[in-house]
Amino acid sequence: MNTAEKDLKITSLIENVFKKHGKDFINLKTFLSYLDKKELSFLQLKPNSIQDAVEKAISPVKSPYQIKKFKQSKVLFNGPLAEIALAYIEKRKAKTFGQLNKDFPVIKGEFIDLVNTLLDQGCLRARISTSEKIILYTVDKKATQLLTETAKTEDADLFAMSKAFDTRTLISQFKDAYYNVGKGANYVFIHQIRNFLGWSRKQFDELLYQMMKQGYVAAHPGNPGALMAQEVRDSFQDEYGDLYITVSWRKSV
Amino acid sequence: MTHEQGISDILRQNNPFSSNAAGDPREERYPDVPGLGDKVFHGIQALIRFKKNQPTMQCAGAVLGEAGYGKTHLIGRLIDSRNKNVVPYNFAYIYPFIDSHQGFRYLLREIVVNLTTMYKGYTFSQLDALSAITGCRVIQQMEKEAGTEILSVRDCPFEKNPIRILTTRIVPKTILPKIINHGIRFLSHQNPAFTPEFLKVILRYCFFPETRPAAIQWLMGRTIASDQVRLLGVSDRSSKPAESLEEDAQEIILSFDLLFYFHGRPMIVMFDQLENLTDIKQIKTFQKMIFCLGDKSKAMLPIAFFRAQEWTMNFSKQLDDFCSGRFKANMFDLKGCNRKQAYELIRSRLGHALSGIKLPNDLFPFYPDHQDELSQLLNLPEMSPRQVINRANRLLQKILYGKPLEKRCPNLILRKAYKTRYEEILANHEQYPPDKSRLILAMSLYLSNRPANLSCNIAAVNIQPKGDKYVDFTAQVTSKKGKAVPMIIMIDIESHHKSVLASLKRGIIQLKKTPEAKIIYIRDSRCPFHGPKRWKENQQAKTEFERRGGIFILSPIEEISYLYALALLKFDVQAGDITSDTGRALSPDQLGRFIQSEISENPDGIFAKLEQCFLTLKTPDTSFNKNTSFQPIPESGVEDEKITGLATEFLDQSPTKMMKADLLVKKISQKTYIGTDTNHVVSLLGKNRKKFNIFRAKDGILISLKVHQ
CATH class of the missing domain: 3.40.1350 (Trna Endonuclease; Chain: A, domain 1)
Known part of the structure; x- marks a missing residue:
């Protein structure tokens, strides 16, 4: 077997392990446990081989994998660290910096650097929670750019805007806001989503009504008496005078 | 008069869309719409089967749905299906309690009220059935132990119809005390957690008709009169403190639970209108009830019906993790109607009002002349049943009277509801x-x-x-x-x-x-x-x-x-x-x-x-000023028109088309120098429902201008 063939086989073996593991990073000891006898023998490893031996065995394959030391372990990452961190943050919506750092296998300083880089690049946004913690969530860069421009053209109608902007992206933004605000609840307050997104009133109302008509969301009446006047105002009223207070997500984008 | 005009006349007199609240779920209700709420309905039935098969499993269920999504209708459907499920079940529909210090006594009383009510189509109550089956099982056991027949099998119709034991005097009166003593021993042996007094009362209820009213009162946890105490042979509760009465009530609930378990027929306990629990003490008491029914019971399944907003804002935060965890584990969402179901809902309401009348089509009078209008009103793929009914009503009024719906004032609506409740209580005061x-x-x-x-x-x-x-x-x-x-x-x-x-x-x-x-x-x-x-x-x-x-x-x-x-x-x-x-x-x-x-x-x-x-406190010489605090709103046509016009103008200028009443009144006053007060403006604009909407928020009243008038 020549080197190229060997590289290819190791790559496919690593891919398989990541597939089984379901995460983009894996401790080398755990990595070993996913290998069957044949694969172990191919890599000239034993079930109890030390981490250095595993690293050496798979090292012929360079890109796109990388191995980093974390505490007493060595961790294999399935790609560039920034990309993996971004995907990891996206998957774990609306978690605090501390919670995210706890389960991501790089030292704190390195994780801070990673997050700062992603923030600088506009891939991440941060908010301070009421308990004064930093909450991170990912941002679709293109959509953000579009939204900033949209805010300037408050009076433009949605039909015209939809030509310029990708409605699907806006819906996707709405969906992110829905999950961020609702934290998994099935009924999320419209006024909270509205405030979270900070779009123009017209744009928000028209998009929401379109989404209701197309079945992306179901909007529900509620009890305005339990809300403050401003919150009622920031809910949604259709042309028949029906007031909607909460929405539930129904259809995937 | 044409046939079509005749139908319109019937609909004018009996508008099937004018009522959009389900009322008491134990009474009659409109027909089910195929598919609507099915998922939740089947989910709860599966939960009942689960509880029957896994009695030690601790569980509770919750149904979320905003007002008008069919919670009460679903409860009615669950009640009607109690004997049709693979696992038949008993039910109790619980109105909200008020006094948090008497939670268990209230819960017990409501359970017993449900158990003792004779529902339509039945000649016996749930308690009749429960006590009759218990009586028969005790007799069968005695016969088995003694090796002889107390009742001749041929003469005993109870095997197939145990309820007859309540009305047929074929058990010799002389052996009844023996049967009761044996029953207490036998059932206590089956499950030592049964309280002997409870068993005694249930068996007395079965075999001694004259004790039934007193037995019901005792089972409700009430402190009964001394002669009733003697009649039932139970201890007197009159000297017991409130805490002890609460404990007694809980014990009786759990004894009922054992009885349901013994008969293999679980009970669903449905808590409705929970928005009425506004005090934290009430919520803590409710929590204790759920713990008792969900965790200590073997055959009782609590199901709570929440308005989704109420759950999100209050209950999910105020209930402890344990209790909200129980609900979250089996939480069902009531979804609205899809378009097909919306049409079916309208069709079934029309069919209900026009039953037996030949119709040009099953959506008449909406079809064919107002087909497009109806389709425009049902423009969302998911709408609450109440929203569908209201919109259909709006269109029907226009068709029948040629003008938009004239809205009744809130007092009229409340008077009707109050009268209905009064009549309901009089008719079913038990x-x-x-x-x-x-x-x-x-x-x-x-x-x-x-x-x-x-x-x-x-x-x-x-x-x-x-x-x-x-x-x-x-x-x-x-x-x-x-x-x-x-x-x-x-x-x-x-x-x-x-x-x-x-x-x-x-x-x-x-x-x-x-x-x-x-x-x-x-x-x-x-x-x-x-x-x-x-x-x-x-x-x-x-x-x-x-x-x-x-x-x-x-x-x-x-x-x-x-x-x-x-x-x-x-x-x-x-x-x-x-x-x-x-x-x-x-x-x-x-x-x-x-x-x-x-x-x-x-x-x-x-x-x-x-x-x-x-x-009787009144003295003859009265010089009381009638208008001290409750002044009727003055009628002043010209000023009112001006106020309405300005309100329209100001609201239209507002980006939300909505404004706090106080602010709107201030603006009107600044512009016109008309001295007016907020109540007057709210009342005035409230009368013009075609143009304005009034919302009552926590911190004030909002007035909005309707875009689509």
């Missing part, structure tokens, strides 16, 4: 047993909303003052002459002579101390006040009480039901179940105004009697 907490709730609503310009003014109302368990209200009554006297109202539903005597004595002591005081003792006549032969001391106390000027009211069901109806109306309003013609839930403020202008101005039943009692 479902609404004497309930002190509901009487207190209704009385406090009445006193706090009663206008001051009636016969006299009632102020400084204090509800259930601390440290005085017999007094329910203290207040100051001021006659038109300006003379103020203290007033005490005592509400009593106790059956035990000692407790009744103590209440009367409390009144006498007060009258001795302050002879000018007005002391009113009110008693639901279903809790009898016995004659001198049986209650000699109590009769003497009553005479003494009245001699000193106390007012003793033994209120018959026709009178006191007005109070119960008002309490239930409060539950309905709080739960968002009473809606305006536009589908918006009426608010507690609107209920307050209804009490102020309708119940107080034209009092009926107990309210009329109370007003008479207050009137």
